[in-house]
Amino acid sequence: MPATIPNTKPSDFVTYSEPNQNTILKLNAPMLVLTNAEVNFYLAEAALRGWYTAKSAATLYDLGLKAAMRQWALFGADGVISQANIDTYATANALVTTGTQAQQLEQIYTQFWVSVFPNSQEVFLNWRRTGYPALVPNNYTGNITGGKIFRRMLYPATEENLNKENYLGAVARQGENTFLTQMWLDK
Numbered sequence: 001m002p003a004t005i006p007n008t009k010p011s012d013f014v015t016y017s018e019p020n021q022n023t024i025l026k027l028n029a030p031m032l033v034l035t036n037a038e039v040n041f042y043l044a045e046a047a048l049r050g051w052y053t054a055k056s057a058a059t060l061y062d063l064g065l066k067a068a069m070r071q072w073a074l075f076g077a078d079g080v081i082s083q084a085n086i087d088t089y090a091t092a093n094a095l096v097t098t099g100t101q102a103q104q105l106e107q108i109y110t111q112f113w114v115s116v117f118p119n120s121q122e123v124f125l126n127w128r129r130t131g132y133p134a135l136v137p138n139n140y141t142g143n144i145t146g147g148k149i150f151r152r153m154l155y156p157a158t159e160e161n162l163n164k165e166n167y168l169g170a171v172a173r174q175g176e177n178t179f180l181t182q183m184w185l186d187k
Contacts, residue, residue: 023075024118030074032119037071040064041112044095045130048104061095061108068115106132128186150179151186 019025044060046052055063069086072079095107109132116122127135128151139147155177160167175181 019118020078023072023078026076032071032074032116035067035071035115037064037068037115038112038122040067041108041115044108045105048101048108057104057108058095058097061111062090064108064115065090065093065111068111071115105130106134109133125185128183145179148180151182152179154179 023029040060041064043052043055044057044064047055047057047060052060066086069081069089072081093107093111095104097104099107109126109130112126113123113133116126127133135149137145137147137149155167155170160177171177174183
């Protein structure tokens with residue numbers, strides 16, 4: 001990609017940053033809520049932590065990875081990934097079982113992060129819960145969070161004005177009403 005001036009849109013932006021107009025952005029594109037891939041990635045975490053013993057973390061991760069790649073077919077012919085490509089990718093990206101638990105969780109949840117695209121709410125929630133994948137925040141002049149990735153949305157002013165008692169109770173339990181206040185599930 002050619003060098004660009006910071007905070008400007010490069011001329012070839014669509015080539016690198018836009019989802020496929022024929023699959024993801026169609027008005028009738030499916031919205032996947034809880035997929036086979038997600039379930040298998042969650043079970044892989046549970047197996048890794050010793051909470052689930054029916055299958056190994058590596059097996060569940062592999063099932064999740066392959067299901068994540070197959071689910072793109074739901075978006076139409078342009079989303080189909082051949083079984084040969086799925087198998088090749090899964091073999092090359094098998095769960096590193098010799099790594100630490102943190103390394104394995106990062107691998108599981110990096111693939112999870114990819115698998116739930118374009119469901120930004122789910123990926124954001126899971127990132128806050130696990131801390132994976134490791135993301136690099138962008139700090140620019142005037143950034144309200146000082147270059148940190150925000151943790152939650154603000155309560156609107158109407159909530160403070162029209163529901164003051166409950167608003168104050170929530171703030172007392174969780175902390176001030178800022179973008180960086182972490183919620184109960186936040187890692």
